[in-house]
Amino acid sequence: MSEGLVPWLIIVPLICGGAAQCGKVWKRFDRHACVLSTALLTGIAAVLLPARAAIFSGAVLRYHLGSWTEPVGITLILDGAAWVSAALIFIITFLVAVFALGERRYGAAFFFFLMIMTAGMMGVSLTGDLFTMFVCFEIVAIAAYALIAFDGTAAGLAASFKYLILSSVGIFFFLFGIFLLYRDIGSLSIAAVSAALGSPGAAAVPSTHLALVSLCAGIGVRTAFIPFHTWLPEAHAYAPHPVSALLSGVVIKISLFAMLRLLLQFGGQYLFGLLLWIGALTALSAVISALAQSDAKRLLAFSSISQMGYILAAFAAGESVSLVAAFSHAINHALFKSLLFLTVGIAVQATGERNLYRMRPLGRDYPIISAAFFIGALSICGMPPLNGYASKALIGTAMKGSPAYPLLWITSFATVASFIKLSRIYLPGAISARARTKPGVLTTVSVIALSALCLCAGIFGGPIAGMLQRLLQPAVPFAVPALFRVSALLMFTPIAVLGTAGYFLIATPAARSLAARYESFMPNVRTVLVLFFAGLACFVAAGRW
Amino acid sequence: MAWYLIGALFLTGLWGVAAKHNIVKKAMALSIANNALILFFIYNGSRGAQTAPIEGSAKVMADPLPQALMLTAIVVGICILALALALIYRLYLRFGTLDIRTIERKAWKTHE
Numbered sequence: 001m002s003e004g005l006v007p008w009l010i011i012v013p014l015i016c017g018g019a020a021q022c023g024k025v026w027k028r029f030d031r032h033a034c035v036l037s038t039a040l041l042t043g044i045a046a047v048l049l050p051a052r053a054a055i056f057s058g059a060v061l062r063y064h065l066g067s068w069t070e071p072v073g074i075t076l077i078l079d080g081a082a083w084v085s086a087a088l089i090f091i092i093t094f095l096v097a098v099f100a101l102g103e104r105r106y107g108a109a110f111f112f113f114l115m116i117m118t119a120g121m122m123g124v125s126l127t128g129d130l131f132t133m134f135v136c137f138e139i140v141a142i143a144a145y146a147l148i149a150f151d152g153t154a155a156g157l158a159a160s161f162k163y164l165i166l167s168s169v170g171i172f173f174f175l176f177g178i179f180l181l182y183r184d185i186g187s188l189s190i191a192a193v194s195a196a197l198g199s200p201g202a203a204a205v206p207s208t209h210l211a212l213v214s215l216c217a218g219i220g221v222r223t224a225f226i227p228f229h230t231w232l233p234e235a236h237a238y239a240p241h242p243v244s245a246l247l248s249g250v251v252i253k254i255s256l257f258a259m260l261r262l263l264l265q266f267g268g269q270y271l272f273g274l275l276l277w278i279g280a281l282t283a284l285s286a287v288i289s290a291l292a293q294s295d296a297k298r299l300l301a302f303s304s305i306s307q308m309g310y311i312l313a314a315f316a317a318g319e320s321v322s323l324v325a326a327f328s329h330a331i332n333h334a335l336f337k338s339l340l341f342l343t344v345g346i347a348v349q350a351t352g353e354r355n356l357y358r359m360r361p362l363g364r365d366y367p368i369i370s371a372a373f374f375i376g377a378l379s380i381c382g383m384p385p386l387n388g389y390a391s392k393a394l395i396g397t398a399m400k401g402s403p404a405y406p407l408l409w410i411t412s413f414a415t416v417a418s419f420i421k422l423s424r425i426y427l428p429g430a431i432s433a434r435a436r437t438k439p440g441v442l443t444t445v446s447v448i449a450l451s452a453l454c455l456c457a458g459i460f461g462g463p464i465a466g467m468l469q470r471l472l473q474p475a476v477p478f479a480v481p482a483l484f485r486v487s488a489l490l491m492f493t494p495i496a497v498l499g500t501a502g503y504f505l506i507a508t509p510a511a512r513s514l515a516a517r518y519e520s521f522m523p524n525v526r527t528v529l530v531l532f533f534a535g536l537a538c539f540v541a542a543g544r545w
Numbered sequence: 546m547a548w549y550l551i552g553a554l555f556l557t558g559l560w561g562v563a564a565k566h567n568i569v570k571k572a573m574a575l576s577i578a579n580n581a582l583i584l585f586f587i588y589n590g591s592r593g594a595q596t597a598p599i600e601g602s603a604k605v606m607a608d609p610l611p612q613a614l615m616l617t618a619i620v621v622g623i624c625i626l627a628l629a630l631a632l633i634y635r636l637y638l639r640f641g642t643l644d645i646r647t648i649e650r651k652a653w654k655t656h657e
Contacts, residue, residue, distance in 0.1 A: 142628055
């Protein structure tokens with residue numbers, strides 16, 4: 001395996017984007033161009049699979065663009081974590097592109113932006129220096145703004161603008177952090193900065209501390225934890241359905257991985273206490289917001305925020321198993337949340353209604369899609385043997401004895417309650433004349449593939465955790481946990497019982513009127529910015545402890 | 546002195562993004578803050594230097610790396626500004642106003 005293949009991970013999606021753009025120029029071949037660009041995307045697998053042997057044996061592949069070495073040149077680094085993120089990006093983007101092909105509503109321009117976004121995400125996970133990371137973050141963001149507003153609906157445009165304002169302000173602070181590091185250390189490569197900071201990390205000097213928290217706040221907006229999450233419910237809920245799946249599935253995960261990488265490299269362990277509580281609070285408060293929603297896609301969006309908080313808390317617990325638990329839950333969440341967004345998208349499309357109380361139950365009309373939806377919903381609830389169970393068990397080990405664990409435990413049964421509420425849209429109901437238009441073959445195939453992946457990632461949860469351990473931190477000894485022990489399986493019972501009880505509680509008229517009042521509360525752009533600055537101040541103050 | 550001026554420019558931009566109700570002004574304020582950041586890099590790179598990074602020896606010329614980086618940052622900033630203005634145009638066609646308060650009041654009620 002030669003290093004020369006590494007840049008192709010970024011070049012292949014760019015070529016796909018170019019292929020899609022041909023359909024924009026020659027309108028007659030619009031459909032052909034979309035199919036071609038999706039097919040070309042499999043080229044990423046052709047790079048990742050040959051690299052597998054080298055990566056698994058612990059090698060790190062470096063490629064210097066234009067043969068310029070650091071500190072002047074750009075280095076692409078394919079290590080274990082980058083390989084995992086690239087594989088995740090490929091799987092989700094490819095399946096979402098197949099879904100979009102099946103829907104037949106999205107033309108060449110849609111695929112163009114989709115592929116550009118993929119290239120940007122690849123860049124974020126592969127880059128070895130901070131400035132390239134900034135540029136790639138902006139590439140992802142520009143494509144995301146365009147995709148969120150793609151349908152041209154009023155809500156989509158406004159959501160895209162809100163996201164643009166907040167994430168631009170966030171990325172300014174990211175750039176400011178880069179400036180501080182360059183001023184103090186004189187290098188932008190992550191490895192060189194990490195070496196210069198040494199063992200005391202960023203906490204030793206006030207200016208490097210400020211740099212690290214600026215970087216974290218900048219990425220925090222993209223990752224969406226409290227108080228930087230305020231753009232997400234609108235952006236993910238009012239985007240076209242495949243875009244929602246992609247945004248919730250991979251875009252927020254890739255920025256999370258970037259943040260974890262910077263924190264670990266720059267000695268950010270002193271921030272873990274703050275991140276633990278931010279994560280736990282995010283998980284709990286977002287799931288309460290999810291319970292109050294009556295809009296199906298907004299419910300899913302809030303649930304995404306909640307799960308991000310879950311992942312962040314697991315990571316910040318700082319145990320040896322934490323990193324693996326965070327990564328495996330992030331990957332599993334990517335699988336089941338994109339599945340849920342796609343299936344709920346099909347329901348919204350078929351009924352022309354977003355309010356889950358007014359949607360007609362579709363279980364009998366679309367039996368396959370509804371089976372897939374239930375696999376996704378049971379996964380996120382943590383039902384064995386699906387993948388949500390596997391990674392939640394790992395998180396349970398990572399968080400054992402942590403003071404924030406009760407909050408996460410409450411979150412898991414509130415999640416069950418919110419998904420019982422959502423699942424009424426796919427209950428078996430009367431067959432209606434309106435739902436005659438069956439979902440296309442490609443749509444069904446992509447949904448089935450995602451649910452099969454959910455099932456496999458659950459059954460082979462133990463081996464997958466062992467594999468992640470080998471890729472992410474080969475130095476740390478780690479025993480593959482036995483996931484399917486009776487005592488561990490029994491842990492799900494109280495969560496399911498309490499979740500069902502919680503559902504009946506929120507279905508009472510009093511709770512529903514309270515929920516309706518709570519639901520109409522939406523922070524406006526100014527509040528969103530004030531929250532951002534408050535969060536930044538919190539991070540800055542964390543260094544004083 | 547120059548540090549404080551550039552800092553003031555950055556804060557002006559951030560204040561404009563948060564305080565102005567007109568969305569075109571918000572976009573312009575974003576651009577101001579972005580330019581202030583670019584000045585941070587350029588000013589830091591030029592301290593103690595006498596010539597531009599194309600003439601003289603390495604001793605007297607300004608640090609070329611920030612200038613190269615900022616060229617990219619300017620391009621990125623222009624992309625964001627162009628996209629923001631395109632979005633604003635579409636928002637104006639949709640809502641008939643540039644006031645963010647009106648847009649936000651109407652937008653979430655009309656979701657299709």
